[in-house]
Structure formats: structure tokens, C-alpha cells
Amino acid sequence: MRRLPRIALWLFCAAYVLPGFIGRAPWKSADMTSFGYMLELARGASGWLHPQMLGLPPESDGPMPYWLGAWALQVAPGWMTPAFAARIPFIFLLALTLVATWYGVYYLARSPQAQPVAFAFGGEARPTDYARAMADGGLLALMACLGLAQLSHEITPALTQVCFTTLTFYAIAAAPYRTVGPAIGLVIGMAGLVASGAPAMATLFAAGSALLCLVEPDQSPEQRRRSICWAGAIAVVTLLTAWLAAWLDLWHWRATLPEARWVEWRNLGRLLLWFTWPAWPLALWTLWRWRRHLASRQLNRHLALPLWFVVISLGAMVVMQPADRALMLGMPALATLAAFALPTLKRSVTALIDWFTLLFFTGSAVIIWVIWISMQTGFPPQPAANVERLAPGFEPSFSLPAFLAALAATLTWGWLVKWRVGRNRAAIWKSLVLPAGGTALSWLLLMTLWLPVLDFARSYAPLVGRVVSVINRPECVEIYGLSRGQIAAFQYHGGLTLRNATMRAQCPWLIVDADARDTLHKSVDLRQWIPQGIFRRPSDDNENVLLYKRAARRITGVRP
Numbered sequence: 001m002r003r004l005p006r007i008a009l010w011l012f013c014a015a016y017v018l019p020g021f022i023g024r025a026p027w028k029s030a031d032m033t034s035f036g037y038m039l040e041l042a043r044g045a046s047g048w049l050h051p052q053m054l055g056l057p058p059e060s061d062g063p064m065p066y067w068l069g070a071w072a073l074q075v076a077p078g079w080m081t082p083a084f085a086a087r088i089p090f091i092f093l094l095a096l097t098l099v100a101t102w103y104g105v106y107y108l109a110r111s112p113q114a115q116p117v118a119f120a121f122g123g124e125a126r127p128t129d130y131a132r133a134m135a136d137g138g139l140l141a142l143m144a145c146l147g148l149a150q151l152s153h154e155i156t157p158a159l160t161q162v163c164f165t166t167l168t169f170y171a172i173a174a175a176p177y178r179t180v181g182p183a184i185g186l187v188i189g190m191a192g193l194v195a196s197g198a199p200a201m202a203t204l205f206a207a208g209s210a211l212l213c214l215v216e217p218d219q220s221p222e223q224r225r226r227s228i229c230w231a232g233a234i235a236v237v238t239l240l241t242a243w244l245a246a247w248l249d250l251w252h253w254r255a256t257l258p259e260a261r262w263v264e265w266r267n268l269g270r271l272l273l274w275f276t277w278p279a280w281p282l283a284l285w286t287l288w289r290w291r292r293h294l295a296s297r298q299l300n301r302h303l304a305l306p307l308w309f310v311v312i313s314l315g316a317m318v319v320m321q322p323a324d325r326a327l328m329l330g331m332p333a334l335a336t337l338a339a340f341a342l343p344t345l346k347r348s349v350t351a352l353i354d355w356f357t358l359l360f361f362t363g364s365a366v367i368i369w370v371i372w373i374s375m376q377t378g379f380p381p382q383p384a385a386n387v388e389r390l391a392p393g394f395e396p397s398f399s400l401p402a403f404l405a406a407l408a409a410t411l412t413w414g415w416l417v418k419w420r421v422g423r424n425r426a427a428i429w430k431s432l433v434l435p436a437g438g439t440a441l442s443w444l445l446l447m448t449l450w451l452p453v454l455d456f457a458r459s460y461a462p463l464v465g466r467v468v469s470v471i472n473r474p475e476c477v478e479i480y481g482l483s484r485g486q487i488a489a490f491q492y493h494g495g496l497t498l499r500n501a502t503m504r505a506q507c508p509w510l511i512v513d514a515d516a517r518d519t520l521h522k523s524v525d526l527r528q529w530i531p532q533g534i535f536r537r538p539s540d541d542n543e544n545v546l547l548y549k550r551a552a553r554r555i556t557g558v559r560p
Helices: 004-018 032-040 064-075 083-107 126-143 156-175 180-195 199-213 221-247 262-275 279-289 291-295 303-317 323-339 349-376 381-390 400-421 427-447 452-459 462-472 484-492 514-523
Strands: 477-480 498-500 511-514 531-538 542-549
Touching: 004 083, 004 126, 004 427, 032 064, 032 083, 032 484, 064 083, 064 156, 083 126, 083 156, 083 303, 083 323, 126 279, 126 323, 126 427, 156 180, 156 199, 156 303, 156 323, 180 199, 180 221, 199 221, 199 303, 221 279, 262 303, 262 323, 279 291, 279 303, 279 323, 349 381, 349 400, 349 427, 400 427, 452 462, 462 484, 462 531, 462 542, 477 484, 477 514, 484 498, 511 514, 514 542
Parallel strands: 477 498, 477 511
Antiparallel strands: 511 542, 531 542
């Protein structure tokens, strides 16, 4: 039973984790918004228990993500850009998520019910070797999920929540075999999940886990005592974290059922299908192969634990917004279920997965390269024209390090395909090598070759630059109706001191969100302001701001 070579596994993880954190600007809108609150905390403009930005609280409860970024900003050296400094803790959070997923699958695969049937004359794989190979498959399944790539590289509460959820998942999975590591993981995971704004999810995860410890069958007296102790420990930690949530004032009812319209449920279905691909069909196959055990109510912890986490996350996806960030919390558990399908797949199924993955990701890589070449050389002309239409004003640039990284990744993909189609010894994880490698390849190519145009299209920097080129940098700027992301962008990219607009003009300029113009007269005396024009974000015609200049008579002190 072969496990994935460690150097290959580390390279997979590095190729997945690092691109997206290095070299890019904060993107709209959740990424930029979280960064704005971190900047406010780091410079002492907001209280730590209840972060605010110009009097606005975060849309997501829980100060933990903002604390991590603010602490990183405070200790970062002067030569490091604030945008990258704030991402450093989140790099470790994503890496910790992958590590905890690996160990969670490993310990679940060591349970007797998950082990393969012993051969009549021996020769089967050792339990630890089998568990390592299964853990490799689970980790590859997680990295292969299409929807996880972007959201896991944003400095938002979603990443902290999924990391602490995975720590909790690992703690319960490893509880029958270890004590110190799972205990630390349980405390940090539960407390971090609560402090990240998900106390209800933490309570539900813990309740199901404690019940699992109590009702698990076929235990020796010593194992039974250990399970009871763990159930008690989970209950104590849950009570302490519930008190922490109350102290931080995080118990808020935010669940709302979607509207009884077909389009709402269709959108949720589409999200589930593409966001969790290719883990969801493998997870369904696992449940189908173990259907007799499920129907007979025979509890198998390697199925029951991840299934509970997945069910809770699916429920959160239905009743919480945004749905994709709620669904993220179940991804490590879903990848675990997918891993247990691997030993049962037929050769024809694995061949189908390989060919589909090969065609899909190779085609994606070719498209990315062709569009990049067109942007650099003008040939073929149509892709460059499409980019100019979608991102007017963008000027392509060439980066040698990005080009070399993309070239190395593409050559590695070619080698990986050659290895996979070659005559190699069978390995459980082989069916997920190409999906995980293809996802990492596509993400790396996007974050190298396409990073300049993506920054231009998804960043507020072009919009802020246009406004600042007109107003320069006055002592202050009044704002009205701007979103949290826009406020953070004008403060960071523009270096502006912002104030909320009032009836008595205090600053020489006023920036107004175009969608809020109809109510502007209720908060601002329009006789004091002269319209200067409308500024559009180049890649989004629906996100515009209006600029006003204070009338000269107001500057001289003459009352209007």
C-alpha cells in the first residue's frame, strides 16, 4: 500500500497555498472589507472587542479574523506591504487546514470498521499504511474542489471558520488514539470557531461529536471509559465556548429560509454541484457502498463523523448568507467521505475520471496561456480584444518570475499526466492526483499569468486612482452611501481621511455611491456642493461613485 511521496505532497500543498496570497492587491469586496477592519485595529482607530470602520460594524460577527490580521500588521517590518503582512496568518491557517484534514482522515481510516477485509492467507496492507494512503487521497480531494480555491485565499472570517472547524474535526477523529493533540485541537478549534462568528455551528458540531462518542458500538471497557471522558470533555468545552460567545455578544439569529421560488433552490443546487466538484460524486458513492450499514443503523465513526459535519454545513448553506462561505465549513468532511470511495472504484470509473480531468484542465491551461500570449503580443487578436472590452484601460505587463513559475507548473502538469497514464503500481490516491494537480495548476496560472488583469478587474485600485487624480489628497473627504469595501479601499489605496457626510460640510470633497444619490438630500445640504462627475470602476458598470466639490462660498465662510 503506497502513500504519496512526501516531497510530492509538500509541493502539491505549496503550489495550492502560496499563489493567491503573494503579489496581489486586496479584491472586492469581502477581502477588501476584512483588510479595512484590520487596518483600523492596527492603527488604534477601533476597539478590539467590537471592530468598527467609520462607525460601521463588520457584516460578519466575530473579531478573531481581524485580530489576526491586525497583529500581523503591527509586528510586520516596514519593508513589507500591509496587504501581504495581513495575509501571513491566513497562509498558516490554510496550511493548518490541510494538515488537520490529513490527520483527520488518517485517524478515521485507522478505525476497525474502515479497514479493508483481511486476506485469507495474509498479505494485506498494514493499518497505518492503509490509513496514510487514505489520508493522502482525502487531502487531494480537498485541494481538488473547485470552489475552495478563491475563498480559501481571502483574508475573511470564512477561512478562519473552516480552519477551526477542521481542527475540531481532527480532534474528534483522533480522540480514540491520542489525548494531548486532540485536546489542544478541540479547545483551539471550538474557541476559534466561536470567536470567528460561528457559535451555533460550533455547538452543533460538538453536540453530534459528543453523541458519537457515547453511542459508538463494539468498544472494550477501557475504550468505553475513554469515550465517556471525551464526551464529557466536549460538553465542558462547549459550555465554556458558549460563555465566550455570550461575552463577545455573538449569539445572533441570522438564519433565514430561502424564498419559496424555483430560482433560489436552483442557485443553491448549482452552487453545491460546482463548488464541491469532484468530491461530491465520490462522497455519494461512499454512502451508496455503505448503505447497508447506514440502513441498519450500524454506527461507523469514519462515516458518521464526516457525515454529521457535512449535514450541518449543508443546512447552514440553505439558511445562511453568503451560502458559499457557509458551505466551506463542510469541505474537509466532504473530502473525507470522498476518500473512502477510492478503494471501491472500478478501473473504468478511475479511467473516466482521469480522462475527464485531463481534458478539462489541459484545456483550461491552454486557454489561459493563449489569452496571456494574446495580451502580450496581440496575436491572436480576438482574446486581447475581449480583455480590452471587459477591462477597459488595462495595460498588460510582463513579469519574468511569474512567467517562469507558470512555465514550471505547466511542465510539471505534463510530467504528472505522463506518470498517471504510465504503467505504475496501483495506489489508492491515484484517481485524485490529476484533479488536485489540475486545480493547483489552473489556480497557479491564474495567479501568475493573469494576476495583473485580475487585480485590475477585481481591485478597487483603478477606481480609487481615478478619483484621487482629481482631488489629490486633501485633509479630509466626506462620504455617503459607500460600502465597507469601498471605504477601506479609499483609505488604503487613496490614503484618504474619510468622514461621514453631514448637513454642515467640513471637507472640500464629497464621494457618494451612485446607488445612494436618491437619499443624499436627507443627509447633505446639496446647495453646499458642486457635482464634479461620475467615476466608474473599469470592469463593473454597476459600481459607480459621484464626486462633489464644496462650493467656494462655503470655503470663504459665507452662509448659503
